[in-house]
Amino acid sequence: MSIKNTNESYGSIAIAIHWLMALIIITLLAVGFTMTGMEDGDEKWGIYAIHKATGLIIIGLAIFRWIWLFINDKPKPLENWSKADIGLSHATKWILMLLMLIMPIAGLIMSLSGGHDVSFFGLFTIEGFAEKNEQLNHFFHEVHEIGGLVFAVVIVLHILAALKHHFYDKDKTLKRMFGKNK
Numbered sequence: 657m658s659i660k661n662t663n664e665s666y667g668s669i670a671i672a673i674h675w676l677m678a679l680i681i682i683t684l685l686a687v688g689f690t691m692t693g694m695e696d697g698d699e700k701w702g703i704y705a706i707h708k709a710t711g712l713i714i715i716g717l718a719i720f721r722w723i724w725l726f727i728n729d730k731p732k733p734l735e736n737w738s739k740a741d742i743g744l745s746h747a748t749k750w751i752l753m754l755l756m757l758i759m760p761i762a763g764l765i766m767s768l769s770g771g772h773d774v775s776f777f778g779l780f781t782i783e784g785f786a787e788k789n790e791q792l793n794h795f796f797h798e799v800h801e802i803g804g805l806v807f808a809v810v811i812v813l814h815i816l817a818a819l820k821h822h823f824y825d826k827d828k829t830l831k832r833m834f835g836k837n838k
């Protein structure tokens with residue numbers, strides 16, 4: 657398998673970053689929706705801190721992924737894909753590409769404008785605003801919360817589509833994301 661994509665196949669970097677980000681993002685969504693319902697206290701704030709630091713990793717990975725997308729060939733649609741398959745996969749791809757950037761940036765601005773420092777696992781700290789900015793905080797909280805819901809729904813549809821291709825159409829859509837091209 658080559659490092660870069662070809663018109664037929666995903667390269668090892670695209671595949672590695674796809675599955676790494678899938679794992680982290682699905683975890684962040686699950687933890688995000690769960691932690692907000694916890695009782696205030698050290699345990700909750702500890703999980704918030706891990707959520708934030710892990711979310712920062714996504715900003716870095718997402719920037720890299722956008723660059724990688726543009727300097728790579730795009731594996732073309734498979735012959736058996738319908739017009740709807742092609743249209744929907746395009747729409748989904750761009751929504752996911754946008755949300756992977758918007759979500760962590762919104763989370764970061766929400767935290768900082770709420771006057772909270774954001775620590776990256778103790779390695780470095782981004783300082784929160786000295787004075788809380790209610791408007792900014794409120795706006796990005798909404799973006800983060802609604803974005804999280806949209807993200808979750810689109811990911812479920814994305815997974816269902818992958819399973820439909822694999823088990824119903826029996827094509828190589830899902831296998832291609834694992835580097836298999838037969």
Ligand code: HEM
Pocket residue numbers: 670674677678679681682725731745749752753756811814815818829830831832833
């Ligand atoms: C278990 C979960 C997942 C499965 C089974 C899955 C499966 C797939 C498959 C089969 C493709 C290739 C489609 C094609 O050939 O065009 C793909 C592409 C893609 N997936 Fe996923 N995916 C999952 C999770 C995610 C998540 C959480 C994200 C969120 C960022 C994501 C973002 C993308 C993007 C942006 C593409 C476009 C291809 C590219 O990287 O250039 N996927 N996914």
Ligand code: HEM
Pocket residue numbers: 681684685686687688689692704707708709710711712714756759760761762763764765767774797800801804805807
């Ligand atoms: C892709 C990355 C991320 C995903 C998918 C994600 C997902 C979520 C979700 C689903 C929630 C619960 C919805 C809500 O009540 O707001 C949440 C809450 C939260 N997230 Fe994130 N998040 C990400 C990155 C970040 C980052 C980078 C930060 C800050 C640096 C952050 C800070 C927070 C905070 C403070 C809350 C709690 C808000 C509250 O108390 O209501 N998130 N996140």
